[in-house]
Amino acid sequence: MIERDESSENNTKKPSKVSIIFTPSGKRGDVEYGTTILDAARQLNVDLDSVCGGRAMCGRCQVQPTFGKFAKHQITSLQSNLSPPSKAELHYGEKKSLKTGRRLGCNTQILGNTLIDVPEKSQVHRQLIRKEVEPYNIELAPQLELFSIKVQQPNMHDPSGDFERLCQSLKEQYSASFSKEHSITCSLSVLRELQKVLREGSWQVTVAVHAGHFVNGIWPEYKKAMFGLAVDVGSTTLSAQLCNLKTGEVIASAGTMNPQIRFGEDLMSRVSYLMMNPDDTINMAHEVRTAVNYLAAQTTNEIGSDPSNIMDVVLVGNPIMHHLLLGIDPTELGGAPFALATDKAINTTAEELDLYFNPSATVYILPCIAGHVGADTAAVILAYNPMSTKEMTLIIDIGTNAEIVLGNCDQVLACSCPTGPAFEGAQISCGQRAAPGAIERVRIDRQTLEPSYQIIGCEFWSKDKYFDEKAKSLGITGICGSGIIEAVAELYLAGVISPDGVIDGALKKQNDRVFLDGRTYSYRLTETISITQNDIRAIQLAKAALHASFQLLMDKIGINTVDEVILVGAFGSYIDTKYAMVLGMIPDCDLRRVKSAGNAAGTGARIALLNKHSRKEIENTVKRIEKIETAVEPMFQDHFVNAMAIPHKIAPYTKLQEIISFPDPRKSSLSNEFRRQKRRGKPR
């Protein structure tokens, strides 16, 4: 299909294999020298569109060769690592125009290690970035307030500064908010605009006052709206909520991939990258700040505005993202004793972080709790504070690491737990992140051992007659976190795997979906997707780590059961809690008291944005939290080993049969309503 340039092939000794990394997926691998980018994408399961069959006609496989450095893959040069444009590609470029630097994946051969970015338009299945906004009743008391004032004009007999007369007016016209002794200051950028704006507005202006004493915005007209942005800076994705600071309303939300992925897909590879390239801290910071700027542009554009109207920002993130965002080298967080640079909340400015918002915009970053438990967890606690009740509440935030918080009004403990990425579908043979086409629900017939499943983007089960048609258009691309959990639990319930997690090879006689796969057995879910023994082990290890961690916290407090479990994060929203309990991912408790809090970190960030008192509150709460480092707890290992079995002792509260008849909470609108009520009920 591709015209090879013979001359360039004769140049020098060619490697037989070359490495390629795709962003934003972070997928990487070695391919044959000379493979086209499109073929490489297919080999590596990278989502790259193509309609014309690689004939350089449709232009759907456009990619952007880019520059990046990975911990293990230093990619520094590109030009010579790709084949020069073929005639067909040049022809396409002439007729349809190709953005500078872009190449057609089907007509570009890989001749050396390279890094390829797949633009959003070239992706068939754009990554699902969860950006849902959780309803939450927040008392509006923003750090930033608008005041409309009439300022006295200057005169020769009273040569006071314009700013001093403005302060005078504030104190006179809003004496409740500003005492006479109150010292008010302002940013230099306000000072630079002040005189012009006062005259433009004929001495009637609107000012924004931060924290009751710092003027950081001035407009010559009555200002109706002012925006704040709450951002959850995750290691894989960032999500932002744009709020109207005058009404508290969420007016737009958006999500995007974390572009730092080019420095390493998971946090630890980014840290090891920085250990070797310490000077790149600022570049890493730049990447993630660019994403925040993108979200600001995205959300403000959505409502016909622009980022210059963003006046206050709240950021949360795990400790490493927190440090990277601030431009602090996170190396210390990469190894014991995991020392944070600071565990205090940060008050800074958008300018200081290169965020192109209003020049005076302020930034608040929630405090980190410990080296593994970040400002995102602080935000979760702000949203679902265990200290607000006598009931013992367990909060679990599952990502690559899981953060666990347990306590009530008397005592709160927190720890993190190295679950690894198995729950996210990574390190699973056919695993993938949640995206259309991924298997997310699985049932195994107890008698026939035949499976039934659902994929994301299709409402039908695989047994349904309409399924095939719909599935065809999406493709069944892999199995995501919730799918693998259901698969393992159902395989256990159907007797395919034993309590110690081994696939019973004898069953191959009953159904050939059980088959010998190398030295162990696997279970074939679809023609291309199987659950291997290794997959089951990965899930066992992850769930055992999780179980051991909350068990440790329960031991510390001296309890056997918890009153409420809150599952946080995207994963929490998509999991069927009964299967989580079958695997022992949550402790034995009343399943009706297991709640999903969705984007709780985002909600906490929004609370801090809209209610200034909550900032003080969470700073005080964080000080009171007892931090547990699982690695140094002698009991952790015992708990871990004990928790490998399936199911992990489900008693005395519930019986296994009771559990598996529990309705899927994701389906029940009643349950959703209940969850909403619950949240509103929490005092702020």
Add this chain to the structure above:
Amino acid sequence: MIERDESSENNTKKPSKVSIIFTPSGKRGDVEYGTTILDAARQLNVDLDSVCGGRAMCGRCQVQPTFGKFAKHQITSLQSNLSPPSKAELHYGEKKSLKTGRRLGCNTQILGNTLIDVPEKSQVHRQLIRKEVEPYNIELAPQLELFSIKVQQPNMHDPSGDFERLCQSLKEQYSASFSKEHSITCSLSVLRELQKVLREGSWQVTVAVHAGHFVNGIWPEYKKAMFGLAVDVGSTTLSAQLCNLKTGEVIASAGTMNPQIRFGEDLMSRVSYLMMNPDDTINMAHEVRTAVNYLAAQTTNEIGSDPSNIMDVVLVGNPIMHHLLLGIDPTELGGAPFALATDKAINTTAEELDLYFNPSATVYILPCIAGHVGADTAAVILAYNPMSTKEMTLIIDIGTNAEIVLGNCDQVLACSCPTGPAFEGAQISCGQRAAPGAIERVRIDRQTLEPSYQIIGCEFWSKDKYFDEKAKSLGITGICGSGIIEAVAELYLAGVISPDGVIDGALKKQNDRVFLDGRTYSYRLTETISITQNDIRAIQLAKAALHASFQLLMDKIGINTVDEVILVGAFGSYIDTKYAMVLGMIPDCDLRRVKSAGNAAGTGARIALLNKHSRKEIENTVKRIEKIETAVEPMFQDHFVNAMAIPHKIAPYTKLQEIISFPDPRKSSLSNEFRRQKRRGKPR
């Protein structure tokens, strides 16, 4: 001498005259099309060296064609406005190398409006930039303090942040300076360095703490020295003093021209330039900040250090320079009611002002007093506070404008006075700024009317036999401010000019130094330097404005005499006070109580740098000062008209004859000693 390129002359219609502006002198004028830069410099009295007689051999006339915009002279293009390099110039360039962009003044013809910078090395008489450091006894209490501490290492059981453990150590090891409740914060740049520095220093570090609560520097070793910079940002020159913040010692000082001169020599032309080009505010700010950066580099290099060791900065300047430095459009200061953007002190950071010092360096700018009375006057008041005594003290700071402060512990008044630049030697026919070769002292023989004079850089009077030899090497280039004052006073005392300031033409018969010069008479001081009737008028107007201003303040307080006069600024140091009194530039008082305070604004800036309490002190003092706007005072005009005569009613305190027998204070070491004592005596 210069080879003309005939072809280029035939191009288009040539103007007969072209405009040229020289920096840093700001001298400008129109010259014939085709004039060489060297010839233009000579015609306009610009100090441009040349030794080889314009043969492109010595290279001393090197100039830098540059880019700039003046209020009335928009100079936007340059390339085509100068003749291309001649063969001789190319030859010089090949043999001796000419910096990129430089031209030889002798071989470059002016073919269009242009702006030429004369580098320091090409100036025969480098401008005298007063940078003397006035001795002053300052109690050392800097805003920034260094603490050497041992910080506890992190451990897994106590996952607190490194910064929090650092604060803990500060509180434990310096409990007198930091109470337990004391909340300590730090800059982001400290946070970025923190972890590395703590480990590099094996947990023993030095920190700099600003205002008792803000950590803005950290070093892995015992830090002996830390610098502060006090800068007086004048409209013509900037001067800086580098201080050791641990000892209070002034370790280096430097001065430089204000590069904003390219936007207008005096402040009002800069303001009118900005009225037409409001977007250039930030460029103007950039120019003056560059000069501050230059002074920082200059002073720190002098002691083998660099600006990154500067941790705290105090800046003072008149209101327009204050605004321009901060990037605030000073347009409002250009017309009534002369409203300042703010009259408060400014606390900001070096980074915010693009000053390349320590990344955490803080900046303090003293408050302005009124639209015409700036932070420089506040600094003068800080150094010589009239409120510290019962005695009535008059402070006069003469520059292009004069600022006047009058008062005692009960009451202080301040005003500014539009003297114009005559006292600085500008707007005088043969006037020039103080520089080697300028006439600075003048005597006129009462009988013969023959003059005797001294020039800067030569200790002999013109009648001395050694004078000619010395003067020859310097050249007699013009008459500076103190020279013109002495000349006018002496001409009056010798009867050459009448009390109403008219040169008596009848005297031309007695000595032909008095000669008809157009429609009025002039007095010839040297072959090329004459005092014209217009010069005398300019001095009369300036001194009348000055006199009317302090008279107004004296009226307001209700006094006829003052107890002490302090003359501030470079001009104050170089003036012979008796002549100032003859002209009525100071009120009738005991001449022994007339003091020169030299660079008092610089001293005040240094006080604020070295003593944090003084910052609060001057902020409070400034609030108490009564600001007088001379323009709206009905009596000002009367006082002004009355003060035109020479001398202005010198009585009852002193008689004219007593005055003129008073020793020149600049000569008397006793007097110098007295001045020093006096200053030390002032309580801080």
